[in-house]
Amino acid sequence: MEAQKRWYAETLPLVGEHIVDVGANTGELSEFFYTAQQGQGSLLSIEPLAENVAQIEKRIARQGASSRWHVRLCAVSGQPGTVTLRLGSSEGTHFNSMVVPSANRDATTRSVEALTLPALCPHATVVKLDIEGHEYPVLADSLPKLPSVKAWAVELHMMPDCSLGQTVRSFVQAGYRVYGAGRKRSDPTGAWISAEVPDGLEWDSIPVAQRRADGSVFKMLHIIALRR
Numbered sequence: 001m002e003a004q005k006r007w008y009a010e011t012l013p014l015v016g017e018h019i020v021d022v023g024a025n026t027g028e029l030s031e032f033f034y035t036a037q038q039g040q041g042s043l044l045s046i047e048p049l050a051e052n053v054a055q056i057e058k059r060i061a062r063q064g065a066s067s068r069w070h071v072r073l074c075a076v077s078g079q080p081g082t083v084t085l086r087l088g089s090s091e092g093t094h095f096n097s098m099v100v101p102s103a104n105r106d107a108t109t110r111s112v113e114a115l116t117l118p119a120l121c122p123h124a125t126v127v128k129l130d131i132e133g134h135e136y137p138v139l140a141d142s143l144p145k146l147p148s149v150k151a152w153a154v155e156l157h158m159m160p161d162c163s164l165g166q167t168v169r170s171f172v173q174a175g176y177r178v179y180g181a182g183r184k185r186s187d188p189t190g191a192w193i194s195a196e197v198p199d200g201l202e203w204d205s206i207p208v209a210q211r212r213a214d215g216s217v218f219k220m221l222h223i224i225a226l227r228r
Helices: 002-011 028-036 050-063 135-142 164-173
Strands: 018-022 042-047 069-073 081-087 097-100 109-115 126-129 151-157 176-182 193-196 220-227
Touching (some): 028 042, 042 050, 135 151
Parallel strands (some): 042 069, 126 151
Antiparallel strands (some): 081 097
16 A cells, blocks of 8 residues: 555645545545645545544544544445445455445445545545445546546556446546556556556456456556546
8 A cells, every 4th residue: 555655645635625426435544644734734534444444534534634634434326325344345355345236135245324525525626435335326427427536546446347448538528638647667556557448448458456266367557547
């Protein structure tokens, strides 16, 4: 995560911004955002797991940050209502969760309240979005409704029937330039660098991040979209 933080610090507008951390997990990136704001702006962490919200609240208390840093216990979706979360993630981390069809409810799932981003943060200027593949309906709803957002930082997951190229084009059509996180070939474990995402890039051009036991593959791409 240190490489991700450094990339964000070098690329995102942070000082004085109204930052929203969607899928905040236990709050490590939220705490980075709070520190990077240098005592200005506001921060909202949104997280659907109560266990993680408790950890975020501890971070807020340690920082004495309750006047500028708030947390909301809910999921984010393309429409208000409830969603079903399966505990764990596509990356195998146990403290994450991912939205699954309601028909898949079982002992490993829970139902939580879901709200839209425009309802939660109509004046956001920077949005970080990491919600395990559910980003597509959220972006479809939010991009046209949040014109105040200067920058999006999104972890895109390869999902069935979700085109990477079309997602990138939706940002471009909304007035953004889109950059992906990469590394120099000579330094494959080094700092993340920004490369503008070319028109037409699809998932078949993205390397496999993980091969699962069932034979399926996991791919993701970190992007930053900056208002032109």
